[in-house]
Amino acid sequence: MTQDRKLVVAISSRALFDLDESHRIFETEGKDAYCRYQMEREEEPLPPGVAFSLVRKLLSINATLAGPPLVEVILLSRNSADTGLRIFNSIQHHKLDITRAAFTSGDSPFAYISAFGAHLFLSANAEDVVQALDAGIAAATIISSGSASSASEQQLRIAFDGDAVLFSDESERIYKTRGLAAFTENEKAAAKTPMSGGPFKAFLAALHYIQTQLGPERSPIRTALVTARAAPAHERVVRTLRAWNIRIDEALFLGGMDKGDFLRAFGADIFFDDQKGHCESASRHVATGHVPHGVANETG
Structure with missing residues (x-):
């Protein structure tokens, strides 16, 4: 598969990892409290989120063929580089081959979806998703549900x-x-x-x-x-x-x-x-x- 036919998926940190507790602190105590919370725990891996299994299986496709990667996953996050360190540490902990990211310190990451050449954007932020759809990019708002089970097969x-x-x-x-x-x-x-x-x-x-x-x-x-x-x-x-x-x-x-x-x-x-x-x-x-x-x- 040639590089120009590579499937690129952009995903937000809240879709990839379970950041519900962190988001609750942001909503109730403000940005400064949120930043302290993340930096104090930056060596503590985040648990998988709703789209974690999807991302893991997408990345595993690259092992099925020789040559250039079939799939790339990009992280797009409203975190800052400081608070995003915990997210990248969690990516490494879970052995996910994600190397490219944009941290926008609260601003919408919308502009970077096209810049990265993404075919799909998954986010917990509905406004960002609507912007992507309006620009002709496949996008969806991830719906969190603790009772949803992920498929166990590798396919x-x-x-x-x-x-x-x-x-x-x-x-x-x-x-x-x-x-x-x-x-x-x-x-x-x-x-x-x-x-x-x-x-x-x-x-x-x-x-x-x-x-x-x-x-x-x-x-x-x-x-x-x-x-x-x-x-x-x-x-x-x-x-x-x-x-x-x-x-x-x-x-x-x-x-x-x-x-x-x-x-x-x-x-x-x-x-x-x-x-x-x-x-x-x-x-x-x-x-x-x-x-x-x-x-x-x-x-x-």
């Missing part, structure tokens, strides 16, 4: 919602404004017309490229589409992915059923969905990223 498993995530929200807008019958009729009429890409199309394409380097039998990545769509609205999805020449390993058309049990059965390391309610439900089972994009996230 990386990523699940996506369809409309407003992999695909544009053009069909979802019809559903929201005119109802299920109109949505179904539109999808039947447009079954052979590929949908436009959503914010996660390029990220899925990058994952697909890595999969093609090893073939389906040895692939370190498995993907799934987990959508509320059902027949006959499934055909347009299948034909869209075919038109994009992108393979997806599993497709679950649930017809409105709750996604949580299916995501747990798939063993997802992370699931991306645009609807907050679906994300909160899914986060009880697997690590989840809310994609604040499309008609479901419009206000007013």
